[in-house]
Amino acid sequence: MNEIKHVAIYLRISREKQETEDTLQSHRERLTRLCNERNYNYTIFEEVISGHADMEDRVALTQMLDTLHLYDALVVVDVYRIARRLKIAAEVYEKIEKLNIPIITPDKQYNMSDIMVLKFQAILAEEEYKHIVKIMLAGKVDKTLRKENVNARPPFGYDAVKIDGKRTFVPNQYAETVKEIFNLALNGYGTKHIAEMVDKPAKSVHCICTNEGYTGTIIYKDLRVEDAFEPIISKDDFIKVQEGLKSRNTLEGGKRGRFRGKVLNILKDILYCDECGNKLFFQMSNRNTNHPSLMVRNCTCGKNKGIKADKIMNDFYSQIDYIELMLREEWQKVLNTPVIDTTEIFESQIQDLEKKKTKLTKRLSNAKEMRLDGEINRVEFEEIKNDIGVQLQDLDKSIAEISSRIDSLDKTKVSNEYQEKLELIGRINSLKSIPSKGTFPITTLPLIEDKEQANRLLRLLLDKVFLGWETDENGIEDFRLTVLPKKVFNI
Structure with a gap:
């Protein structure tokens, strides 16, 4: 065996064991002190990662293995710090054997005759770890229950x-x-x-x-x-x-909306194109510099042309009045509906969600088989796995929410939800005022000074407002406004 002059120091701590930077610093000082005492030159490779992580995620370990031929020995605090997974530990030990260099710890130096023992210990360590994890998991489950x-x-x-x-x-x-x-x-x-x-x-x-x-x-x-x-x-x-x-x-297609900028109209971020579903934006028109007007911009799809904002607001206010009437009628209908009927609706919704979960679980199982058969690579499998995982979490959350509603279903809570919606309409209406005489231009539209607050309240009340265009039997084209209120969850 060659004289030891230059060594690679490998350091690893695991967040899973709640180890801290202090632990890493302590290990670093211990190994550098050992190297200084023995006059070794050293290069440090360190990382914070679980010993059971995949090789692809072990950046420092991979870098160390790629350059291990440049060193006369590998220095670690303990051989178990190299890896907890048998496959990775075996790969490191094979590299050590091929290069014919020792593994040095503060307590012992492992030479070629010790490598077989280390491999056997790695097998025992992995089985012991699995057993400990199983016991700990069962204990935590019992405590949770x-x-x-x-x-x-x-x-x-x-x-x-x-x-x-x-x-x-x-x-x-x-x-x-x-x-x-x-x-x-x-x-x-x-x-x-x-x-x-x-x-x-x-x-x-x-x-x-x-x-x-x-x-x-x-x-x-x-x-x-x-x-x-x-x-x-x-x-x-x-x-x-x-x-x-x-x-x-959340917007159409799962894209995130951005509720930024000045609120020029109370329908900001609520108004959408009836043709393509894209959000419509407001801007000031500069055609008449003396009296600029607020416009709804043309939609990017080209099928929804711009219009003055004031033209659609009277129709919008009348539809809010209709929504108030509709909510009162639905409220009375729910009060007259037996609770058992609503429970059956919820249970049916849960059954549909459970069916979706079963399909997703089957898709994940198929993806695992495809990965084992080599039909897809690891990256593709991880993408599928992560996507299905997110969907399963959303479904579990929805099931839990509906189950909670079933457990707490009563007429009082149903009434409270309708009452909250009607109070929202009252708060929105309270922000409206009649314009004073002599204002220009003359308009019958009520004024809302605090547009930001009205916009915030409308988001609680409405899902979306769709703007479209239609032509009547006389060939006259006019806008069409469709206001969709948020549904009361209990109906």
Whole structure:
């Protein structure tokens, strides 16, 4: 064996074991001290990754193996730090054997005669790890079913405490901030605007608004255990916030909308082309510089021409009045409908969602078989797997929401939902005022000074407003406005 002069130091810590940068620093100092004591020159390769990660994700390990022929030895804190997966460990040991270099740890030097023992130890280590993971997973599942919280850290607004030997979460002094965030979301404010109002990062506000844990629900793996600890937010309010966020952030084709810029008209980001479904935009017309007017721009599809915004607003206001009447009629109809009928509708919806889950699970199974048969590569399989995973999560969420509605279904909650919609219309109408005499141009349209607030309230009330054109039997062309209100979830 050649004299050892230049070595490769490989360092790895795992976030899964809650190891920190301090651990990495400690290992680094220990190995560099060893090299200095023995007069080794060294190059450090380090990474923070699970020992069971795929080789493609082990960047530092791959770089080290590609250049290992330049070194006289490999230095590690422990041989198990190289890899926990048998396949990867075997690849490293084969490289070591081929280059005929030792593995050095602070406690021992492994030469060629020790490599076979290391391979055997790697087999035992992988089996032991699988057994430990299985036991730990079963233990966490048992704790979750006992309504004991096994999640690492409590959400903002909670403290982790032990009560009667069980780890649970209790609201702390920041719970009021969480309530304020959800209240603002219920009133139609977006996460960015809420973040400015409560002085928190927008990303944090979004995480809070989408965390079902605030309803007192434990979510671990595929388990959902409700009423596990004291809620900060009711289940109904959480569902409404999710629906509101979805309507703000999702456009046709799954694209994200951008609610930015000055609100020139209360239908901003609500008005869409009836031909192609694209969003329509407003702009000021400069044709008459003395009295510029607000216009709906031509649609990019070319089938929806521009029109003065004032022309469509009278029709819009009359349709809002009709929606108010329609909601009152539906409310009365629901009050006269037996609860059992509504329950059957919900159960039918759950059955349809379960069928979709079955189809997606079958697709994933087929993709796994195709990967094993070599019909698709790893990247293609991961794309399919991730896509199906997102869809399954959405379906599980929808099933949980509908199930929650079934559990809490009563006439009072149904009435409250209709009452909230009617109160929204009242708040919108309260913002309207009659223009004073002598204003130019003369108009019968009511004025709304606070367009931003009206726009925010309309997003809570409406899904979309579609603008199209039609020709009557006399060949006269006129616009057509279709206003789609958000459905009350319980009908």
